[in-house]
Amino acid sequence: MAFCTGCSLLCDDIEVDFEGAKVKRTLNLCRKGRGHYDSLLVDRLAPAVDGSLVDIDEALSSAAEVLEGREKILLFGWGNSTLAAQKAGIELAKKLGSVIDDPSSYSQGLITEKVLKGELPTCTFDDVRNFADVSIFWGDDPSSSHPRHLSRFSYYPRGEKRQRGYEEDREAIVIDVRKSPTAQIAADGFFKISPGGDADFIEALMAALGGKIPKVEDKKRMLNLGTKLRKAKFGAIFTGLGLAHSLGGDLDAFFSLVGKLNELTRFSVIPTLGDYNTRGFNQTLFDEAGHVNSVSFKDGVDHGPEFGIAKYLDSCDAVMVVGSDPTAVLPAPLAKKLAGMPMVAVGTHRTLTTDGADVTVPIGVAGLEVGGTALRTDGVKVEFDAVVDSDYLPDVEVIERIMEAV
Amino acid sequence: MVSVMEVYQLLPKTNCKKCGLPTCMAFAVELLGKRKAIEDCTPLVEEPKYETKLAGLRELMAPILSADSTETGMVIHTEKCYGCGNCVVACPVNVANDPKGTAIGRGPVSGKAILMVEDGVVKCVNVDQCRRFGDEKVLCNACIVTCPSKAIEFI
Amino acid sequence: MAGKKELTVVTYRGIFQEVEEALGMYSDGYRDQSALLELDGGDAKAMGLEDEKLILLETASGRVVVTAKVSEDPHPGIAFMPASPWSSQLLSGEVGEGGLMELKRFSATVTPTEGAVTSIEEIVERIRAA
Numbered sequence: 001m002a003f004c005t006g007c008s009l010l011c012d013d014i015e016v017d018f019e020g021a022k023v024k025r026t027l028n029l030c031r032k033g034r035g036h037y038d039s040l041l042v043d044r045l046a047p048a049v050d051g052s053l054v055d056i057d058e059a060l061s062s063a064a065e066v067l068e069g070r071e072k073i074l075l076f077g078w079g080n081s082t083l084a085a086q087k088a089g090i091e092l093a094k095k096l097g098s099v100i101d102d103p104s105s106y107s108q109g110l111i112t113e114k115v116l117k118g119e120l121p122t123c124t125f126d127d128v129r130n131f132a133d134v135s136i137f138w139g140d141d142p143s144s145s146h147p148r149h150l151s152r153f154s155y156y157p158r159g160e161k162r163q164r165g166y167e168e169d170r171e172a173i174v175i176d177v178r179k180s181p182t183a184q185i186a187a188d189g190f191f192k193i194s195p196g197g198d199a200d201f202i203e204a205l206m207a208a209l210g211g212k213i214p215k216v217e218d219k220k221r222m223l224n225l226g227t228k229l230r231k232a233k234f235g236a237i238f239t240g241l242g243l244a245h246s247l248g249g250d251l252d253a254f255f256s257l258v259g260k261l262n263e264l265t266r267f268s269v270i271p272t273l274g275d276y277n278t279r280g281f282n283q284t285l286f287d288e289a290g291h292v293n294s295v296s297f298k299d300g301v302d303h304g305p306e307f308g309i310a311k312y313l314d315s316c317d318a319v320m321v322v323g324s325d326p327t328a329v330l331p332a333p334l335a336k337k338l339a340g341m342p343m344v345a346v347g348t349h350r351t352l353t354t355d356g357a358d359v360t361v362p363i364g365v366a367g368l369e370v371g372g373t374a375l376r377t378d379g380v381k382v383e384f385d386a387v388v389d390s391d392y393l394p395d396v397e398v399i400e401r402i403m404e405a406v
Numbered sequence: 407m408v409s410v411m412e413v414y415q416l417l418p419k420t421n422c423k424k425c426g427l428p429t430c431m432a433f434a435v436e437l438l439g440k441r442k443a444i445e446d447c448t449p450l451v452e453e454p455k456y457e458t459k460l461a462g463l464r465e466l467m468a469p470i471l472s473a474d475s476t477e478t479g480m481v482i483h484t485e486k487c488y489g490c491g492n493c494v495v496a497c498p499v500n501v502a503n504d505p506k507g508t509a510i511g512r513g514p515v516s517g518k519a520i521l522m523v524e525d526g527v528v529k530c531v532n533v534d535q536c537r538r539f540g541d542e543k544v545l546c547n548a549c550i551v552t553c554p555s556k557a558i559e560f561i
Numbered sequence: 562m563a564g565k566k567e568l569t570v571v572t573y574r575g576i577f578q579e580v581e582e583a584l585g586m587y588s589d590g591y592r593d594q595s596a597l598l599e600l601d602g603g604d605a606k607a608m609g610l611e612d613e614k615l616i617l618l619e620t621a622s623g624r625v626v627v628t629a630k631v632s633e634d635p636h637p638g639i640a641f642m643p644a645s646p647w648s649s650q651l652l653s654g655e656v657g658e659g660g661l662m663e664l665k666r667f668s669a670t671v672t673p674t675e676g677a678v679t680s681i682e683e684i685v686e687r688i689r690a691a
């Protein structure tokens with residue numbers, strides 16, 4: 001059995017045959033996971049300094065040189081890193097007195113932080129499979145991003161209290177601006193909202209839950225939804241970027257709705273996070289600093305939006321990116337700022353970010369070439385071994401060696 | 407799904423009985439059930455006036471007669487498939503045959519599953535176990551309605 | 562050539578795009594799955610656009626040429642675009658009221674055009690230009 005680190009579901013029932021390093025046959029691996037496995041032989045990152053190939057030792061010492069003597073370093077990425085590497089990364093941030101951040105600062109960090117603080121009720125995917133009778137996918141399209149979400153946990157499997165199959169035992173509700181592939185299968189459970197319409201939808205649903213007439217076009221449908229949610233025995237809400245961004249980061253209305261639902265029955269929140277170990281980084285930094293992202297270790301622990309990548313690029317003087325491609329994701333003006341920075345990039349593959357780095361340090365693909373541990377997006381710890389031979393270093397070793405050298 | 411009427415419209419409709427059946431309608435039913443071949447309708451194949459009809463019928467029947475189509479008429483458009491396994495887990499035959507694997511959302515463990523995900527896409531095996539197979543068939547559609555990308559159809 | 566239109570663009574991720582991304586960001590496959598805009602049928606018609614025609618997308622932050630796809634489902638005034646270096650070119654980097662940098666939604670001018678889809682090399686060049 002092998003694991004898949006293609007997304008944050010960390011599927012653990014994968015069977016794979018290799019022919020050398022080439023994947024010959026896989027079982028139970030979804031299409032996205034298969035792409036992840038096949039990527040082992042495509043566009044791999046090489047150790048380089050200023051675009052010239054060097055050996056790994058030289059790349060590591062050059063990486064340390066880029067960081068040394070800098071006052072305001074940003075260590076960014078970490079979602080595609082093992083727990084051990086994340087821990088080492090936080091130690092490195094402390095040693096350098098630098099800022100550490102991850103993509104959650106511009107995506108679902110606020111939701112994850114509430115979950116970790118215990119201010120949003122949560123549960124595991126195994127609980128969802130065994131007990132959930134209502135699954136809400138909000139601005140979230142796991143059929144595309146986390147393909148086995150519905151089949152392994154949230155809609156189709158039989159579970160302890162869910163023995164009769166999804167038609168009788170479960171209900172899927174999708175709230176989205178687009179008829180996504182997940183909305184496609186939810187059929188009647190799809191609530192199409194306008195872009196930015198989440199706040200109005202929440203208001204209407206709050207009214208329906210409170211027994212008032214909601215101010216929406218289809219009052220009956222909203223009242224029915226309210227009744228359905230009130231009667232749920234074990235509800236689960238899966239959140240996506242769509243929800244976080246629709247509300248512009250002001251999620252109070254959503255948090256109130258979850259509070260209201262929990263006065264009436266039980267509803268848990270599990271954010272559908274992108275990278276395989278985003279949850280791990282958020283948890284590790286939270287344990288260390290009380291926050292899931294945007295932390296400065298300059299003078300003790302400091303936290304705030306000014307330490308998120310969106311703002312900190314204005315004041316930092318060097319960047320180390322680990323297992324992430326912010327150049328491809330960030331808005332053009334920010335990508336330009338990033339391109340102008342002295343930069344070290346640690347990763348498995350060539351990306352827009354590694355192409356712009358002064359020093360690149362390759363690492364092995366976790367779960368395939370190197371072992372490690374990670375937290376699934378519901379917080380459950382998963383441990384995996386290497387399944388194919390490789391000369392690539394594990395990410396933790398790379399971070400530790402840079403730490404020794406600075 | 408191709409209907410008997412669609413097939414019938416593309417036959418000579420002369421009820422000539424050369425195929426051994428009493429009517430063209432009966433032939434349409436047998437053709438759809440793959441118990442007769444298009445070539446069994448000799449006038450259609452031999453007489454030039456039916457050229458357009460023949461071409462239409464071949465086009466209509468192509469997916470049904472293709473290698474991808476199993477005995478149940480199931481066609482998997484692998485180019486659309488996400489490999490999500492929704493159909494694998496929702497399939498009532500898998501649930502009954504593989505209670506410790508596919509029924510609870512995992513890969514098959516019993517060897518009796520009829521749907522599984524191989525190389526990133528779904529594959530149908532042990533097809534004679536499908537509810538749509540054979541004389542006692544029922545029109546189960548669990549694998550179709552659970553598909554996020556309309557990758558499965560029955561023809 | 563028919564007129565331009567101001568549309569709300571919402572970004573999303575699709576599985577085939579993610580597969581292509583895993584298999585190489587500089588590939589034609591990744592470009593084909595990323596450099597596109599899904600348009601409402603009515604909007605497309607009003608602009609004289611058909612499936613596979615090229616369109617120029619412009620915001621105050623940048624401009625890219627992508628391929629038009631006409632949706633089966635209606636969504637007038639709204640267009641959907643895979644999140645990618647192409648969509649990133651159109652984002653301002655501004656932080657919203659709630660403190661979150663806008664990544665999912667922006668308003669863009671859409672104009673039918675000719676020529677070629679913006680290449681990823683061109684985008685990289687723009688990012689690196691001082």
